[in-house]
Structures are given as C-alpha cells and as structure tokens.
Amino acid sequence: QVRLVESGGGLVQAGDSLRLSCVASGRSFNSYYVMGWFRQAPGQEREFVGTVHWRGGSTHYADSAKGRFTINRDDAKNTVALQMNSLKPEDTAIYYCAASLDFTDRFITSVEEYHFWGQGTQVTVSS
Secondary structure, rough: EEEEEEOEEEEEOOOOEEEEEEEOOOOOOHHHOOEEEEOOOOOOOEEEEEEEEOOOOOOOOOOOOOEEEEEEEEEOOOEEEEEEEEHHHHOOOOEEEEEEEEOOOOOHHHHHHHHOOOOEEEEEEEE
C-alpha cells in the first residue's frame, strides 16, 4: 500500500521559513501523477495549498501561497518538499501531503480527488 510521511513542521516566528518534506513508500513514486499539499487549521476545513505534476514538474498554488511557497520534487529520494517563506500567523495549521493516481494534465485542488494522505505535520507561526 502507499504510505506518505510528512516532516519538518515546528514553531516559528512570523517572517521565518520552514521546509516540509513528504516521503513516499510502498509504490514507485513515479506512479503518483499528481502530488498535493493541503492544510487544516482548528475548526476549519482542509484547504488546498499547492500541487505538482510529478512528470514535468509543473506547479500550481493557492492565492494564499503564491510568491511565498514553493513545491519541489526529488526523484532519487521519492520526496516532495514544500518550502514556505515569509510565514504569517494565519499559516498556522496541520499540513498534509497527498497523492493522486489520476492521469490528468489539469491541476487537482480538491480534497476528494486525492487517493492517499500522510498523517500531517504541525506548523505554528507566532506573531
């Protein structure tokens, strides 16, 4: 079965940076056509942050992430990373990595279209 494990969360101050990693195992990473990052703050629904097409590396971000967050993939390490810069208190949430096996050229932004999820990693940004 597919397993996704996130790491890299923590407590930082506003303006700081964090780099989250998501390592995939149990299946060839190249089979995951689309990878996504989501986040969920207390009392709120899980929301889209960004996504990357494993083949080609094209990315798409939520408006809240554009210009501050970057998604990178590492074929050799089966890893997808989320680089977060200029963090704000409103970025505080549990961040989740997700994988979709849909072969599509479009960017997948909805929770329902992802097939596998990690356990999440907490990011807390103090003001």
